[in-house]
Amino acid sequence: MGKTIIDRRWLPLNALRAFEGVAKHSSFTAAANALLISQSALSRHVIALEKLIGAQLFERKPHALVLTKAGQHLLPAVMKSFDRLEYALDDIRNDGSTTLRTLRVQMPPSLRCIWRCPSCATSAGRPRKWRSIS
Numbered sequence: 001m002g003k004t005i006i007d008r009r010w011l012p013l014n015a016l017r018a019f020e021g022v023a024k025h026s027s028f029t030a031a032a033n034a035l036l037i038s039q040s041a042l043s044r045h046v047i048a049l050e051k052l053i054g055a056q057l058f059e060r061k062p063h064a065l066v067l068t069k070a071g072q073h074l075l076p077a078v079m080k081s082f083d084r085l086e087y088a089l090d091d092i093r094n095d096g097s098t099t100l101r102t103l104r105v106q107m108p109p110s111l112r113c114i115w116r117c118p119s120c121a122t123s124a125g126r127p128r129k130w131r132s133i134s
Helices: 013-024 027-033 039-053 069-093 109-115
Strands: 058-061 064-067
Touching: 013 027, 013 039, 027 064, 039 058, 064 069
Parallel strands: none
Antiparallel strands: 058 064
């Protein structure tokens, strides 16, 4: 019998989020609280994912939750995929602009006057905005 392939149109994204949350928190209850859903809904998502892939993702012990070999294999892929989606969406939302960062330099006022030189005023052809904090 040949291998079956999961069609990406039917990828269970909520179930994958639930799996990631449970794996991070090692607890269904803590993951449900972090994801702002009920513990039973979270559990149903994980069970549905396990049924879909045909493998158990967690070994459920009385006071512990441990990833199985299948869970250990899936978790890095899920985390990396969600990270890549997050970065892509942030880039689009920020229109590809770079994140503004602040460099704070403390110095005496006399040195501040000397230090403001033309080479510091521009970087890559863009004027810099300077603000003196006394």
